[in-house]
Amino acid sequence: MHAVIPYVTGALLFGLGVYGVLRRRNAILVLMAVELMLNAVNLIFVTADAAVRATLVGVQVEAWAYPNGRPAHSGGVFALFVIVLAAAEVGVGLAIVLQYYRMRRAVHVDEVALHHEDEQVGR
Amino acid sequence: MTVADVLLLALGAVAVGSGAAVVTSDHLVRSGLYLVVSLGAMAGLYLVLGAELVAWVQVLVYVGAVVVLLLFAVMLTRAPIGPSPDLDRPAWPALIVGGGVGLGLAALLADAFRWTLYDRPEPGTTERMGTQIFGQWVLPFEVLSILLLSALVGAIVLSRPDIGARTGEEA
Amino acid sequence: MITQILGTALFGVPVLLGLAGLLLPAGDAGRSGRRPAAALGILGAALALADVVFLLAATDKPIDHSVEVARFGDLAVTFGVSLGPAALYVALAVTVVALAVQVYSVGYLHDDPRYAPYAAQVGIFTGAMLLVVSANDLIMLLVGWEVMGLCSYLLIGHDRRLPEAPRAAVKAFLVTRVGDVGFLLGIALLGVSAGSFRIADVLANAPSHLTIAGLTVALLLILAGVAGKSAQFPLHTWLPDAMAGPTPISALIHAATMVAAGVYVVFRLFPLFARSPGALAVLGVMAAITLLLGALAATAQDDLKRVLAWSTVSQIGYMTGALAVGAPAAALFHLLTHAAFKALLFLAAGGVIHAVGTNLMSRMGGLRTHLPATFWAFVVGLGALAGLPPLAGFWSKENVLVAAAHATEGEGPAPAWVGWVVWLAGLLGVAITAWYATRLLLRTFFGPERSRTEQWHVGFDDARYEREHGAPHDPPRLMRWPVQVLAVPAALLGLVAFLPGFRSALELEPPHLEISIVLPLLLLALGAGSAWWLWHTAPGVDPARALGRWRPLFAAGFRLDDVQDRLVVRPVRALAAALRLVDERVVDAAVEGAGTSTSRLGQTLANAHRAALPRAAVAVFAGALVLGVVAAIYGAAS
Numbered sequence: 001m002h003a004v005i006p007y008v009t010g011a012l013l014f015g016l017g018v019y020g021v022l023r024r025r026n027a028i029l030v031l032m033a034v035e036l037m038l039n040a041v042n043l044i045f046v047t048a049d050a051a052v053r054a055t056l057v058g059v060q061v062e063a064w065a066y067p068n069g070r071p072a073h074s075g076g077v078f079a080l081f082v083i084v085l086a087a088a089e090v091g092v093g094l095a096i097v098l099q100y101y102r103m104r105r106a107v108h109v110d111e112v113a114l115h116h117e118d119e120q121v122g123r
Numbered sequence: 124m125t126v127a128d129v130l131l132l133a134l135g136a137v138a139v140g141s142g143a144a145v146v147t148s149d150h151l152v153r154s155g156l157y158l159v160v161s162l163g164a165m166a167g168l169y170l171v172l173g174a175e176l177v178a179w180v181q182v183l184v185y186v187g188a189v190v191v192l193l194l195f196a197v198m199l200t201r202a203p204i205g206p207s208p209d210l211d212r213p214a215w216p217a218l219i220v221g222g223g224v225g226l227g228l229a230a231l232l233a234d235a236f237r238w239t240l241y242d243r244p245e246p247g248t249t250e251r252m253g254t255q256i257f258g259q260w261v262l263p264f265e266v267l268s269i270l271l272l273s274a275l276v277g278a279i280v281l282s283r284p285d286i287g288a289r290t291g292e293e294a
Numbered sequence: 295m296i297t298q299i300l301g302t303a304l305f306g307v308p309v310l311l312g313l314a315g316l317l318l319p320a321g322d323a324g325r326s327g328r329r330p331a332a333a334l335g336i337l338g339a340a341l342a343l344a345d346v347v348f349l350l351a352a353t354d355k356p357i358d359h360s361v362e363v364a365r366f367g368d369l370a371v372t373f374g375v376s377l378g379p380a381a382l383y384v385a386l387a388v389t390v391v392a393l394a395v396q397v398y399s400v401g402y403l404h405d406d407p408r409y410a411p412y413a414a415q416v417g418i419f420t421g422a423m424l425l426v427v428s429a430n431d432l433i434m435l436l437v438g439w440e441v442m443g444l445c446s447y448l449l450i451g452h453d454r455r456l457p458e459a460p461r462a463a464v465k466a467f468l469v470t471r472v473g474d475v476g477f478l479l480g481i482a483l484l485g486v487s488a489g490s491f492r493i494a495d496v497l498a499n500a501p502s503h504l505t506i507a508g509l510t511v512a513l514l515l516i517l518a519g520v521a522g523k524s525a526q527f528p529l530h531t532w533l534p535d536a537m538a539g540p541t542p543i544s545a546l547i548h549a550a551t552m553v554a555a556g557v558y559v560v561f562r563l564f565p566l567f568a569r570s571p572g573a574l575a576v577l578g579v580m581a582a583i584t585l586l587l588g589a590l591a592a593t594a595q596d597d598l599k600r601v602l603a604w605s606t607v608s609q610i611g612y613m614t615g616a617l618a619v620g621a622p623a624a625a626l627f628h629l630l631t632h633a634a635f636k637a638l639l640f641l642a643a644g645g646v647i648h649a650v651g652t653n654l655m656s657r658m659g660g661l662r663t664h665l666p667a668t669f670w671a672f673v674v675g676l677g678a679l680a681g682l683p684p685l686a687g688f689w690s691k692e693n694v695l696v697a698a699a700h701a702t703e704g705e706g707p708a709p710a711w712v713g714w715v716v717w718l719a720g721l722l723g724v725a726i727t728a729w730y731a732t733r734l735l736l737r738t739f740f741g742p743e744r745s746r747t748e749q750w751h752v753g754f755d756d757a758r759y760e761r762e763h764g765a766p767h768d769p770p771r772l773m774r775w776p777v778q779v780l781a782v783p784a785a786l787l788g789l790v791a792f793l794p795g796f797r798s799a800l801e802l803e804p805p806h807l808e809i810s811i812v813l814p815l816l817l818l819a820l821g822a823g824s825a826w827w828l829w830h831t832a833p834g835v836d837p838a839r840a841l842g843r844w845r846p847l848f849a850a851g852f853r854l855d856d857v858q859d860r861l862v863v864r865p866v867r868a869l870a871a872a873l874r875l876v877d878e879r880v881v882d883a884a885v886e887g888a889g890t891s892t893s894r895l896g897q898t899l900a901n902a903h904r905a906a907l908p909r910a911a912v913a914v915f916a917g918a919l920v921l922g923v924v925a926a927i928y929g930a931a932s
Contacts (some may be wrong), residue, residue, distance in 0.1 A: 001127035003241050006168060007232040009135035013142050013161075015225010020146030022217035022912050025210055028196050029151065032158050035189065036142050039165050042181075046174045051236075053244040073247045073255045076174040080256070083177075083184050084267050088274035090189045094196045095281035101200045102284070110212060110908045216912045223919045231926055 006047040013040035027097045027107040031090060038086045042079040049075020127243060130171045138164035149210050151202040155194045162186045173246040297349070297357045301375035304345050304385060304428055305438070308392075309421030311338035315414025328400070328409050335396045335413035339420055343389035350382050360430045360492060369485060372492055374430035379799030380626055384558060385427045387633040390783070391550040392420040394776035395542045398641055401772030402542055402648065412452055416546065419445035423551045427558060432481045432491045435559065439477070439523065442552050443470050449547065450539035459538040466532040472862075473522020473529050480515030483508070484566075497565050506570060513566060513573035516559065517580070524556030524610050527584040531855050533607055534591075537599040537653075541644035544599060549606050549636035554629045557613045564622045568707040578618030578712035582719035585611030587852060589726035593733070594838050594848035597653045598643050601734055604851070605679060606636060608723060612694050615716040620706035621697030623802045627791065628694055631686035634783035635678035641777045642671040646738060648773070649766035655734070656836070660743035664766045669739050671777045676731040678784045681724055681818055689788030692811055693802065695720050699810060724814045728821030733837045736825070741834045 013036055020033025052075070101107050141161040148154045162185045169178035256264055315334040349357070360374025377385070396416060403409045422445060425438030444467075451463030485491040487508070488499035501509060520526065525533040525548075536548055547553075560567060560577070567573055588608025595601045609632050616625035645668045650658055662669045678687035698720055700706065701713030768774060790796050828837035838845055847853065905913065 001125055001131060001171075001241055001243055002238055004233055004236040004238060005128060005131045005135060006172065007236055008229045009131075009139060009168070011228035011232050012139050012225050014228060015221050015223075016139070016142045016146055017221075018224045018915050019217045019221025022220055022908065022915060023146065023211050023214060025212050025908075026151065026202070028193055028200065028202070029146075029154055029210065032154055032193060033146055035158065035185070035193075036145060036161065039162060039185070042177070043165060043168060046169055046172050046177060049174065049247075050172045050244050051241050054241040072259070073174075073252055074259075076177045076247045076252055077255050077260050079169075079174065079177045080180060080252070081260075081263060081267060083180055084271060087184055087189055088271050090192055091278040092274050092281065094192055095278040097196060098199055098282050107200050110906050112907050212908055216916070220912060220915045220919055224915065224922075227919065227923060227926070 001050075003047055003051040006043055010040045010043040010047065013037075013043070025108050025110060027100070027109050028094075030109060031093055031097070035086060035090070038082055042082050045075040045079045045082070047075075049073060049079075127171055131168065134164045134167040134171065137161075138168065149206045149208065150204075151197055151207065151210070152194070152204060155190060155197060158193070159186055159190050162190065173244055175246050176249050176252040177247065297353060298359050298375075300345055300349055301357045301359070301377055301428060304342060304349075304375070304377070305421045305424035307341045307345070307421070308338040308417045308424065311335070311341075312414045312417025312419075312421060315417055316411060318410040318414070331410035331413045332396075332400045335399075335417050336393065338417040339389060339393035339396045342420065342424060343386075343393055346382060346385045346389050349377065350379075350386065358430065358494070368489060370490055370492075371433045372431045372490075373434060374492075375428040376430040376493065377428050380561070381427050383630060383796075383799065384554075384626070385424055387630050388420065388423050388427065388551050391546055391633055391637045391780070392416070392423075394637065394641065394780055395546040398545075398644070398773050398776040399540070399542045401770050402644055403540065406453075408452065412449065412540075415445050415448050415452075416543075419449065419547065419552075423555065426555050430492060430494075432485055432493060432496065435493075436478065436481055439519070439555065440474065442547075442555065443467060443474065443523070446470075446536075446547050446552055449543045450536050452540055452543070453538075456538055458535070462532070462535040462538040466536045469529050469532040469858075470522040473519045475518070476515040477519020477522070480512045480517075480519065483512040483515065487512070493562060497563070500566060501569055506572075509566060510570045510572040513563075513570050514576060516563065517573065517577060520556035520560055520614075521580060522556075524553045524614065525584075525607050526556070526580050526610065526614060527587055528854065528858075530584060530588070530607050531851065531858055534600050534603045534851060537597070537603050541599065541640055541647060544603070545637045545640035545644070548603065549640050550633035553606060553610055554613070554633065557610065557617065557625055557629050560614070560617050561622045561626055564617070567617070568620065571707065571709050574618050574620065574708040575712050577614055578708060578716050581611045581613075581615035581618050582715045583611075584608065585615060585719045585723045586726070587611075587854075589723045589730070590848050591851045593726060593730045594841055594845045596656050596836075596849070598646065598655050598658070598734070598738065599640070599653055601655075601730060602636070602639055602643060605727070605730070606632075608727065609636070609679070612691065612720060612723070615720060616694040616697055618708055619698045619701035619713050619716050620708050621694070621701075623800045624690070624693035624697045626800055627802055628690035631678065631690040631784070631787050634780060634787055635675045635685075635687055638671060638777060638780040638784045639675035639679065641773070641780065642668050642675060645671075645769035645773055645777065648769050655737045657744055658738045659741045659834070660739070661766060662739040665739075665768050667768045667774055667778070671781050672735060672739065674781045674784050676735050680728040680731040680822065681814060683815070684788065685785050686783065686788035689791050691720075691724065692814065693791075695724075695814055696810060721813065721817055725817040725821035728818045729825045729837075732822040732825035733829075736829045737836060740829070744834075 017033045017035075017037030017040060020036060021030055024030050024033060053072075097107055100112070104111070138161050141157045141164065144157040145154050145161060148157060162181065166178045166181045166186070169175075169181060311334045315331055315338075318331050318334075356376070356378040358374070358376045360372040360376075362370050363373045364371040396413065399409075399413065399416070403412060406412070419442060422438045422441035426435055426442065429435035429438060447463045447467040450466055451460045453459050481491070483504075484496050484500050487503040488496040489503070490496070490499070500512075504512065518529075522529040533548060533553070537544055539547075567577075585608050588604045588606070588611060592601045592604035592608065595604060609628070613625040613628050613632070616622070616628060646658065646661065646665065647653055649665055649668075650661070652658070674685065678685040681688045681691040683689075695717065698713050698717035701708055702710055702717055704710030704713070706713070769777075791802060796802075825837050828840050829835075832839075841848060850856075
């Protein structure tokens with residue numbers, strides 16, 4: 001397979017994710033765009049994993065690279081970890097968003113006042 | 124142009140297309156649903172690339188949990204069901220930066236890999252992935268578990284409705 | 295040893311007593327409070343006079359001693375006195391006039407609350423003038439010169455109640471300052487080229503170390519200072535305005551001493567001037583212009599003191615003219631006689647002003663019967679001024695004109711045309727001087743009494759005397775005696791020229807009563823006669839009416855004040871305003887701008903830190919993009 005295709009797909013998805021983060025006003029949509037970015041990264045990981053393994057077929061590597069005597073799947077493992085992190089991040093992030101919604105009755109990111117320390121948290 | 128290439132192209136197009144729809148749609152709920160399509164296409168891509176466990180975990184966790192969570196949040200924040208006009212900020216910084224990043228990265232990768240042909244490797248089955256995880260990557264795995272636990276606790280704490288009242292009493 | 299002490303004491307005593315007088319409290323201390331101040335002032339002048347008399351009588355060779363006080367590299371500054379007979383005679387004139395002025399001031403300023411500093415400043419001034427006269431060293435001379443300028447400023451502005459006085463004082467100071475810059479440069483040039491500042495050394499060495507052009511430049515610079523201090527064209531504009539000072543000051547400073555200091559300096563440095571025909575030519579032209587300018591302006595003045603001031607300008611033109619044609623002795627002789635008769639005239643004018651309460655001749659008239667002593671003093675003084683034989687002015691003016699006539703033959707150090715210019719101007723000046731002197735006498739003392747009949751208001755009159763009730767009368771004793779004392783030399787000093795001792799001391803030519811005196815006498819008769827005739831045909835009317843359209847021009851001094859204002863004052867003010875603007879907008883702005891821009895930068899950075907979330911996100915991603923691009927290009931390049 002030509003690895004450049006998923007690579008370019010990942011790159012375009014990452015760009016779309018950045019666009020979404022910077023363009024969207026609703027916090028939840030920003031989180032969706034962040035998910036896009038994370039997925040793009042995952043795709044790059046997995047593609048690299050496949051390409052490396054395909055390249056290294058028949059190459060005599062050191063013993064530490066294959067501790068279990070099998071070719072490594074590091075890219076896939078990383079993608080799994082990223083998925084876990086994304087899940088945790090979405091959970092915590094949405095908790096914050098909901099709490100903010102309780103305060104403000106809206107979740108527009110450009111109305112978040114970052115520099116007023118005397119804000120009262122209230123219903 | 125092998126079969127794998129065709130599949131990669133098709134699924135990639137679907138993923139990019141629905142990803143574009145996620146970030147440009149003016150329906151809040153539709154963005155979430157487009158995200159589902161995009162993530163599903165990504166799972167398909169993983170399958171083609173031979174990362175089976177990752178693909179199904181993606182479907183389970185991402186599509187099944189994360190997007191559902193996002194849609195729940197959409198519901199809980201009383202987002203409008205129809206189109207909403209004020210969903211977007213000005214376009215040009217996002218276009219410049221996003222477009223620059225995306226196209227720049229694409230150009231970089233395309234220039235790096237050109238039209239090199241790689242053989243399809245053996246697939247990453249559950250058995251193999253599990254050997255890796257619990258063999259070489261066991262420490263990060265444990266740390267991630269703790270992180271999940273703390274995220275869980277943190278999310279519960281952050282979303283408690285009586286936090287505001289307690290802060291109000293102390294103030 | 296004795297001569298050393300006496301020589302130094304000559305200027306030291308008045309200065310010290312003057313400084314002591316400054317320590318006395320000013321303010322209205324009443325009659326008893328004035329006694330110490332008056333005592334110090336009179337004592338200073340009297341001691342100096344006694345010193346001079348002793349030195350004149352007792353010593354037969356010139357006193358010359360010096361001690362080095364400072365050293366600038368190779369140049370030494372010495373402190374010492376050099377009193378030849380010429381210097382002693384000038385010192386005698388200075389001390390006599392100073393003593394007369396001090397005594398006179400006690401009476402004139404009897405109700406002035408600031409008499410104590412006034413007397414002290416007069417004492418310091420006397421000391422400074424004596425320092426100029428006796429200085430051995432150009433730097434010492436400069437010190438005395440500058441102190442005189444300072445005292446002149448203080449004394450002109452003495453009466454603070456007059457609005458014109460401070461302005462006149464500043465004008466005098468600034469105009470003479472302009473000249474003093476040139477003076478200082480000239481002294482520096484001469485001293486550096488001669489290797490020493492001692493006058494004897496300069497006279498000996500400077501010609502060999504300087505080219506004629508260089509010498510001329512140095513002498514022209516010194517002439518700038520002379521023009522300033524001696525009120526010659528074009529730096530003469532301060533003298534008429536300086537009449538805002540008290541009348542005794544006008545007598546001392548602006549008639550007898552300070553304005554003569556410039557002439558004295560040229561006299562001292564004359565061996566250098568004699569080598570530079572260029573400098574002498576400039577001096578001659580300056581003298582001729584000043585002579586005529588002063589005389590013409592004096593014809594049209596209404597203010598009594600201003601007539602005398604312009605007359606001073608004109609008479610000093612005679613002195614500088616004599617110097618220009620190579621007759622320094624004649625200049626010095628005229629300086630001495632001028633000191634006598636001009637001081638007499640000013641002090642007598644003070645008496646008139648005191649009696650009538652105003653300076654303006656249009657408010658005077660018919661005072662002959664009321665002020666007989668003052669009238670005769672004026673007769674003597676004006677006669678000497680006009681050059682009426684046998685009064686002093688005749689002999690000295692004769693000397694000057696004869697010297698100028700001789701110089702037209704081209705044998706002296708000056709070019710022949712300079713002699714012609716000075717001689718013709720001098721002759722014309724004789725006629726005009728006689729005219730205005732006669733006019734002054736007639737207008738003030740003859741004719742109907744205008745001071746009682748017309749509604750007058752006080753113009754500027756010094757000492758703000760209340761006009762005394764009753765008829766005007768001669769001034770009190772303290773003011774009368776100095777006038778009478780000064781009348782003696784004003785009348786008789788000319789005859790002293792016949793004394794061989796005096797003549798050889800000044801190196802004067804013996805006076806010759808020959809055919810060449812006829813011409814000036816004719817001109818004198820012409821001038822006086824025409825003024826009298828104008829008066830006779832229309833008694834009580836100002837003879838200056840005959841000047842017609844020219845009168846305002848003459849009265850304003852040919853509008854040279856306005857010329858000076860346009861050429862100098864306004865550009866300097868504009869430059870000062872521009873500099874102030876530059877200082878505020880550029881220099882201050884740069885300094886303050888450093889502070890403001892720093893705090894603004896900090897403010898901007900603080901605002902950047904407070905950016906809202908989306909903007910911060912844009913910044914972060916854009917930064918990452920830029921870094922990525924840079925890394926990619928760098929990686930591709932290397």
